Amino acid sequence: MSDAITHEAHHHGPPTGAKRWLYSTNHKDIGTMYLIFALVMLFLGGAMAMVIRAELWMPGLQLVEPDFFNNLVTNHALIMVFAVVMPAGVGLANWMIPLMIGAPDMAMPRMNNMSFWLLPPAAILLVLSMIVPFFGGGQTVNTGWTLYPPLSVQSGMGMDFLIFTIHVLGVSSIMGSINIITTIVNMRAPGMTWMKMPIFVWSWFFTALLLIVIMPVFAGGVTMLLFDRHFGTSFFDAAGGGDPVLFQHIFWFFGHPEVYVLLLPSIGVLGMIIPTFARKPLFGYKSLVYGMAVLYGLGLIVWAHHQYTIGMSIETTTYFMIGTILISIPVGLMIFNFIFTLWKGSITFETPMLFSLAIILMFSFAGTTGVMLAVVPADLQYHDTYFVVAHFHYALIPGSLFGLYAAVFFWLPKWTGHMYNERLGKIFFWWTTIGFNLTFFPQHFSGLAGMPRRIVDYNMIFTEFNVMSSVGAFTFGLSHLLFLYIIIKTVKGGEKAADKPWDGASIGYSGLEWTVPSPPPFHTFEEAPQVK
Amino acid sequence: MHLTRDSKLRLATVGGLIALSNSAYGDYGLNLVEPASEITKSVFDLHMLTAKLAFYISVIITVLVVYILVKYRRSSGAEADMQMHKGKFGVFSWLLVPIIVLGIDLSIAGPGTATLHQVEKHVDAELTVKVTGSQWKWTYDYLDNGVRVVSNLQEHEPTEAGYLRSVDKLFVLPVDTNIRFLHTATDVLHAWWVPAIAIKKDSIPGYIHETSTRITKEGTYYGQCAENCGTGHAYMPIVVKVVSKDEFNDWVALKTVEANAAAAEASADKVWSKEDLMARGEELYVKNCAACHQVNGAGMPPVFPALKGSAIATGPVADHLDIVIKGKAGTAMAAWGGQLNDLEVAAIVTYERNAWGNDAGDLVQPADVKSAR
Ligand SMILES: [Cu+2]
Numbered sequence: 002m003s004d005a006i007t008h009e010a011h012h013h014g015p016p017t018g019a020k021r022w023l024y025s026t027n028h029k030d031i032g033t034m035y036l037i038f039a040l041v042m043l044f045l046g047g048a049m050a051m052v053i054r055a056e057l058w059m060p061g062l063q064l065v066e067p068d069f070f071n072n073l074v075t076n077h078a079l080i081m082v083f084a085v086v087m088p089a090g091v092g093l094a095n096w097m098i099p100l101m102i103g104a105p106d107m108a109m110p111r112m113n114n115m116s117f118w119l120l121p122p123a124a125i126l127l128v129l130s131m132i133v134p135f136f137g138g139g140q141t142v143n144t145g146w147t148l149y150p151p152l153s154v155q156s157g158m159g160m161d162f163l164i165f166t167i168h169v170l171g172v173s174s175i176m177g178s179i180n181i182i183t184t185i186v187n188m189r190a191p192g193m194t195w196m197k198m199p200i201f202v203w204s205w206f207f208t209a210l211l212l213i214v215i216m217p218v219f220a221g222g223v224t225m226l227l228f229d230r231h232f233g234t235s236f237f238d239a240a241g242g243g244d245p246v247l248f249q250h251i252f253w254f255f256g257h258p259e260v261y262v263l264l265l266p267s268i269g270v271l272g273m274i275i276p277t278f279a280r281k282p283l284f285g286y287k288s289l290v291y292g293m294a295v296l297y298g299l300g301l302i303v304w305a306h307h308q309y310t311i312g313m314s315i316e317t318t319t320y321f322m323i324g325t326i327l328i329s330i331p332v333g334l335m336i337f338n339f340i341f342t343l344w345k346g347s348i349t350f351e352t353p354m355l356f357s358l359a360i361i362l363m364f365s366f367a368g369t370t371g372v373m374l375a376v377v378p379a380d381l382q383y384h385d386t387y388f389v390v391a392h393f394h395y396a397l398i399p400g401s402l403f404g405l406y407a408a409v410f411f412w413l414p415k416w417t418g419h420m421y422n423e424r425l426g427k428i429f430f431w432w433t434t435i436g437f438n439l440t441f442f443p444q445h446f447s448g449l450a451g452m453p454r455r456i457v458d459y460n461m462i463f464t465e466f467n468v469m470s471s472v473g474a475f476t477f478g479l480s481h482l483l484f485l486y487i488i489i490k491t492v493k494g495g496e497k498a499a500d501k502p503w504d505g506a507s508i509g510y511s512g513l514e515w516t517v518p519s520p521p522p523f524h525t526f527e528e529a530p531q532v533k
Numbered sequence: 534m535h536l537t538r539d540s541k542l543r544l545a546t547v548g549g550l551i552a553l554s555n556s557a558y559g560d561y562g563l564n565l566v567e568p569a570s571e572i573t574k575s576v577f578d579l580h581m582l583t584a585k586l587a588f589y590i591s592v593i594i595t596v597l598v599v600y601i602l603v604k605y606r607r608s609s610g611a612e613a614d615m616q617m618h619k620g621k622f623g624v625f626s627w628l629l630v631p632i633i634v635l636g637i638d639l640s641i642a643g644p645g646t647a648t649l650h651q652v653e654k655h656v657d658a659e660l661t662v663k664v665t666g667s668q669w670k671w672t673y674d675y676l677d678n679g680v681r682v683v684s685n686l687q688e689h690e691p692t693e694a695g696y697l698r699s700v701d702k703l704f705v706l707p708v709d710t711n712i713r714f715l716h717t718a719t720d721v722l723h724a725w726w727v728p729a730i731a732i733k734k735d736s737i738p739g740y741i742h743e744t745s746t747r748i749t750k751e752g753t754y755y756g757q758c759a760e761n762c763g764t765g766h767a768y769m770p771i772v773v774k775v776v777s778k779d780e781f782n783d784w785v786a787l788k789t790v791e792a793n794a795a796a797a798e799a800s801a802d803k804v805w806s807k808e809d810l811m812a813r814g815e816e817l818y819v820k821n822c823a824a825c826h827q828v829n830g831a832g833m834p835p836v837f838p839a840l841k842g843s844a845i846a847t848g849p850v851a852d853h854l855d856i857v858i859k860g861k862a863g864t865a866m867a868a869w870g871g872q873l874n875d876l877e878v879a880a881i882v883t884y885e886r887n888a889w890g891n892d893a894g895d896l897v898q899p900a901d902v903k904s905a906r
Contacts, residue, residue, distance in 0.1 A: 059691070060691040060692075060696060060697075061691030061696075067764050067765070067766070067767060067768075068763075068764050068836070071761065071763075071766070134835075137835050138835075139835055139836065140763075140836045140865075143761070143763055143764065144761060145761050149722060149761075151720065151721045151722070151738060152721040152722065152761065152762065152763055154863060155721065155763065155863070155864060155865055157835075157836075239737075239738050239739020239740070240738070240739065240862070244739070245722065245737055245738060245739065245740075246737060246740070279605075279613065280607070280613040281613040281614065281615065281617070282615065282618050283618070284617065284618045284623065285618070285623070285626070285627055286618075287627075288627035310724060310733055310734050310735045310760075311734075311735050311737070312734050312735070312737075312740065312742040312743075315649065315650065315653045318649065319646055319649065322642065322645060322646070322649070323642055326638045326641060326642055327638065329634050329637070329638060330630065330631050330634045330635065330638075333630050333633075333634040334627060334630045334631070334634075336594070337626075337629075337630045338627075340594075340597060340598060340601065341617075341626065343598070343601045343602070343605065344601055344605065344617070345605060345611075345613065345614035345617055346601075346605050346611070346613050346614075347605065347607045347611045347612050347613040348601075348602060348605050348606050348607055348611065349606070349607045349608075350606075358598065358602070361594075361598060362594065362595055362598060365590075365591065365594050366587075366591045369586070369587035369588075369590050369591055370587060372583065372586070372587065372638075372641060373580070373583040373584060373587055376579060376583055376641055376642075376645040377645060377649050377652075378575070378576045378579055378645065378648040378649050378651075378652050378732065379576055379579050379580045379583060379645075379648075381576065381652065381732035381733055381734070382565060382573075382576055382580065382728055382732060382733070384724075384733065384759070385724060385726075385733075385759040385760055385761075386759065446563050446564075449563070449564055449565045449566075450563075450566065451566055451726075451728050451755075451756065451757075453726070453757060453758070453759045453766075454761075455761040455766060456757075456766055456767035457766075457767050458691075458697060458767045458768075459697060459767070460694075460696050460697045460698045461691070461692070461694070461696065508613075508615075509615070509618075
């Protein structure tokens, strides 16, 4: 499909200077901006995690005050969720969905520009929320990312900054989602039927649908919080006839599906990478699509498993327990399909594949601790301990972050036109995987031994586990300098990448991204391609 | 080559998991805390069941994946089977997963539901204790005999075994007794958690939650607040001393005598001297107020105001009494009227007005507090 190149000749090239980025309506440029934004925020959120682990290195207060510590805990989570994984996912969607389905751009390019440019102000608000307490802004936001009242009503001005951060981010992701859904529904090239769509496109279709359902609910919840704080309402204040638990329901109605928002795009990425390096068509394409649909439905109705300790009736609790355990079916199906894509394949171990394999193993391990947590009576012990912290980092770091790393290595040659350095890529993989496991595996044990989360200090019986965790965390954190180096080096130059840099990339697959040159010209698919 | 490294990494993980499924690690704590009551024993058994399942499933998946990677690696000349997804297995295998997984799920949900019913079964309690979380201490009210224990953190150095694990007043309970806990909180969320003897339910202002237990072994059990409650969240430990029924009855008798004496003292129309009030006031202040306002009265502005030189602590007595008795809604300043008796409030307020260079000079007597309530 070299049409694209000939068209390029008599079309305008990219505008130059700051305007290219500020006014950009080009899905590739906007995708790049999303990815760079996520990378910058990854270092910010990661630095916070380093301070947290440095403080927890030993019993006693070493570095930070208790309030600031929990403020770091709060903002580390919010940054990683809203400013790293989600924008990175949208960045991938922006870059790849139009290329995969043969669309010239996203359906609403100007809205696309606005979705992105809302992010930097949101990031500034988020950072300000940590800074205002030092300038007379009252109590820090020491609640953790769940922002539970009444504690969040006690917080100072920083909490208001966070509420507005969430509003702005919410607007941005709802607009992004509308754009993605519209693009997928309306802009597919002739012949690109629904059931021919690359699995990555499907994964974003469900993700975007989820976001549209949950973000408004969360925005509403924090708005009620804002009213309780400043306008004398008592939505969440028992003394005024309100209910502190109501906020928890609202939060987790958003918060649980949010996990799938973070997870699904990476599942989509695995569905692209594993067939490529197993050189074999994706096994169970249909069941993966339906599995995601089931996950979408179930994900919306099991939120209260995050709050088993709030004292619900036994019937309600049983319902949430069974619902939650059932989630293992669609998730199990995904893992099964990936494993059987490998079966009778012809497997090689490039960096994206290494990440994908590690994800299969570590994420399914997180799934098994997830089932442990779903069982109510046992959760009444695990709840709010480091066991939970370990579980969700095993779910989210392999399940979404490593998926993004895999995607970056997989598509970097397409985006930049250069191959990354495979040796360095592999070193990064091993370095980061070992660091990650060393950080979070011991936390299962500190949790079981009775260490609650969100504590700044602890008794020496927990020391060994925490020392291991901290050593692991510094190892893990440091590995990202190599990641940054690899990316910069690849953007700058390197071995030329072919249009289809991976020999197994389009086996049994209708996506169109490998038919355009690497890097793709500024405009692609100005005339709709035909999918066979 | 990657495979050997991959499997080594997995082996390490598996080793850890074996440790998890083995309860013999005692003090070092590689497993859930050893249970000392009927209900925590059931929960422990349930935990072992699910942990073992988790372990076996992880092992099976890992072994399967490693096997596939070795067998079908391209460097060994493996060629891909392009038709596999179109065969019978490819078309119908999706049914396999729901069936297998559903089987595993049900085998967990069954025991899970049974234990849940046990957790929620509240037999007639022989002893009921209301457990109240406040920033940052626990108050235990024995509803059957009116005894109250207020339990605060006891300071230690980080290198001492008691660091963040000891309290000034122990929570005493009898062994082999049906005990009911009623959980609530006065300010923000807390969660009273002593893993050996009871499961946790959140303490929520405006709610009263019920948990039950029957402790089977005498001894001392440790726990701490599990739900983030702000600045002092790491500093609200729980120590439960479980004694024989006789010892418990003696303890209750002793506490009752003490409480009656204190109440009599507070309500007697005695006029107290400045020295007495200051001495009592200092002790009570350090115990109840210093966590926020600091021992030297300097507070931690802007969050916790200084009392040293503050307009309220040096201004009219009425305002000072008012904020101490009624607290200030929406802030960490609690209403102390319900927790301190007239004499105690009088002593603290007198102390605050005359310590650290505050020179209001006036004395507050229990009678003043009574009329201010
Ligand atoms: Cu607490």
